[in-house]
Amino acid sequence: MSQIVPIGPYHPSLEEPVxxxxxxxxxxxxxxxxxxxxxxxxxxxxAMSKNYIQATTLVERVxxxxxxVHAMTFCMACEGISGVNVPKKAxxxxxxxxxxxxxxxxxxxxxxxxxLIGHDSLFMKSWADREACMDILEELTGNRVNYGxxxxxxxxxDIKKDQMESVLKRLDVIEEETKVLTDFILNDKTVAxxxxxxxxxxTEDAIRIGAIGPHARASNVPVDVRIDAPHSCYxxxxxxxxxxxxxxxxxxxxxxxxxxxxxxxIIRQAFKNMPGGAINLGxxxxxxxxxxxxxxxxxxxxxxxxxxxxxxxxxPARVSIHVPTFKNAPTVPTMxxxxxxxxxxxxxxxxxxxxxxxxx
Amino acid sequence: xxxEYHIIPIEYDQIRHIARKMRRNHAILAMIHGYLDQNGEPVxxxxxxxxPNIESYTxxxxxxxxxxxxxxxxxxxxxxxxxxxxxxxxxxxxDTSKRLFLPDNxxxxxxxxxxxxxxxxxxxxxxxxxxxxDNAANASGAxxxxxxxxxxxxxxxxx
Numbered sequence: 106m107s108q109i110v111p112i113g114p115y116h117p118s119l120e121e122p123v124x125x126x127x128x129x130x131x132x133x134x135x136x137x138x139x140x141x142x143x144x145x146x147x148x149x150x151x152a153m154s155k156n157y158i159q160a161t162t163l164v165e166r167v168x169x170x171x172x173x174v175h176a177m178t179f180c181m182a183c184e185g186i187s188g189v190n191v192p193k194k195a196x197x198x199x200x201x202x203x204x205x206x207x208x209x210x211x212x213x214x215x216x217x218x219x220x221l222i223g224h225d226s227l228f229m230k231s232w233a234d235r236e237a238c239m240d241i242l243e244e245l246t247g248n249r250v251n252y253g254x255x256x257x258x259x260x261x262x263d264i265k266k267d268q269m270e271s272v273l274k275r276l277d278v279i280e281e282e283t284k285v286l287t288d289f290i291l292n293d294k295t296v297a298x299x300x301x302x303x304x305x306x307x308t309e310d311a312i313r314i315g316a317i318g319p320h321a322r323a324s325n326v327p328v329d330v331r332i333d334a335p336h337s338c339y340x341x342x343x344x345x346x347x348x349x350x351x352x353x354x355x356x357x358x359x360x361x362x363x364x365x366x367x368x369x370x371i372i373r374q375a376f377k378n379m380p381g382g383a384i385n386l387g388x389x390x391x392x393x394x395x396x397x398x399x400x401x402x403x404x405x406x407x408x409x410x411x412x413x414x415x416x417x418x419x420x421p422a423r424v425s426i427h428v429p430t431f432k433n434a435p436t437v438p439t440m441x442x443x444x445x446x447x448x449x450x451x452x453x454x455x456x457x458x459x460x461x462x463x464x465x
Numbered sequence: 466x467x468x469e470y471h472i473i474p475i476e477y478d479q480i481r482h483i484a485r486k487m488r489r490n491h492a493i494l495a496m497i498h499g500y501l502d503q504n505g506e507p508v509x510x511x512x513x514x515x516x517p518n519i520e521s522y523t524x525x526x527x528x529x530x531x532x533x534x535x536x537x538x539x540x541x542x543x544x545x546x547x548x549x550x551x552x553x554x555x556x557x558x559x560d561t562s563k564r565l566f567l568p569d570n571x572x573x574x575x576x577x578x579x580x581x582x583x584x585x586x587x588x589x590x591x592x593x594x595x596x597x598x599d600n601a602a603n604a605s606g607a608x609x610x611x612x613x614x615x616x617x618x619x620x621x622x623x624x
Contacts, residue, residue: 142564423501425500
């Protein structure tokens with residue numbers, strides 16, 4: 106006899122509110138449905154009443170983990186409408202912050218996943234490593250979250266030479282510690298037992314439903330906006346798309362661990378080749394000509410897109426935000442089916458969901 | 466090669482034809498966007514990823530459109546439901562019996578939260594549970610410590 110097991114919207118195994126309704130037979134999940142909208146804050150509507158500088162600050166608050174990438178993509182869309190060329194140095198600084206954000210986001214997710222499988226020692230190690238990354242972000246931007254680095258036409262702060270040296274030293278430590286963490290994830294029996302073969306999303310299903318980002322790459326789908334459709338100055342860096350073939354929660358952990366090394370590689374190249382010159386085009390409130398533009402960026406969780414419509418005033422006529430979780434959340438029911446109920450929390454978390462982003 | 470954005474105007478009859486063609490060519494549907502232009506005319510744009518570019522097929526003047534959720538599965542269904550709830554666009558063939566973002570009983574009929582002025586949303590939809598002044602300043606949370614509850618005026622007429 107089948108029974109309905111509701112999880113959420115508020116549940117100890119969920120980091121953010123979402124509601125999943127599981128149809129179970131015994132311990133096994135036979136069908137599932139996901140309901141969203143518990144964090145809807147009307148940010149898109151609010152953005153239409155703010156000028157472009159205020160709107161940049163607002164969209165940065167869509168997400169507390171990947172805040173920089175929101176502000177950056179919004180600015181890129183606005184710059185796309187007006188055809189402004191952002192100074193090369195500003196592009197490099199944007200990339201550095203974006204990759205640092207990716208490192209801390211991946212370490213955060215690894216910690217959450219390890220906590221959910223009951224391996225709290227590794228959880229604490231992962232978050233301790235993340236602290237080093239947070240310290241770097243604080244040193245460069247002045248903030249641990251909501252960095253306020255991006256402005257229309259560039260960035261707000263420069264990165265000085267002594268800061269680069271300090272960051273490179275800390276990155277060496279993060280790299281060494283991440284090697285240890287990756288080694289644990291690949292070889293630890295507890296991790297293997299709890300994640301291998303759990304929450305499988307086949308390559309075919311990932312393409313059909315439209316999964317993106319590390320979630321898709323863990324299903325062996327090689328998609329990455331930074332390489333498929335480069336923006337900013339990403340075409341000037343040498344790095345790889347990491348994919349894995351097992352399509353389960355284990356693959357999602359491995360992908361995120363290995364992507365940290367690629368991000369470190371990009372930051373080192375950026376510091377080595379950092380150009381000189383201006384970092385922005387000034388701080389005046391922009392009046393953008395009428396038009397529309399859509400810009401994509403590879404956020405830590407996958408493709409983030411912003412569509413901005415301008416009516417020629419200092420306020421946007423429409424800001425449409427499309428986040429990776431909006432694409433990845435529909436894959437959750439497919440992954441849940443055929444797994445035991447006790448794995449549901451981990452499977453939902455395995456897409457690295459950000460329901461604040463998704464609900465806006 | 467860097468990403469570019471191309472806008473291509475289309476007619477009503479082309480929507481499903483283009484969706485089928487894109488699906489055959491394995492183009493990802495990045496998003497369906499909707500907004501009202503300067504003249505208040507509804508605009509819908511179907512954004513397809515043809516790497517490294519986005520091709521935006523845009524249609525003006527229709528509030529009711531054919532659904533492409535049978536062609537693009539959830540990749541189209543969720544954006545269409547979002548547009549239905551937030552903008553009031555309707556899509557023929559789309560199941561809107563359940564809400565995606567908003568509570569089931571909010572803005573009964575069709576949700577138009579983005580196009581409805583904020584003052585109207587606040588004045589008409591929320592009142593102070595204690596029965597205090599039903600005004601925009603209170604309802605926006607300007608007065609501290611006030612909790613607001615949705616009142617369905619049909620089921621629960623005000624005393």
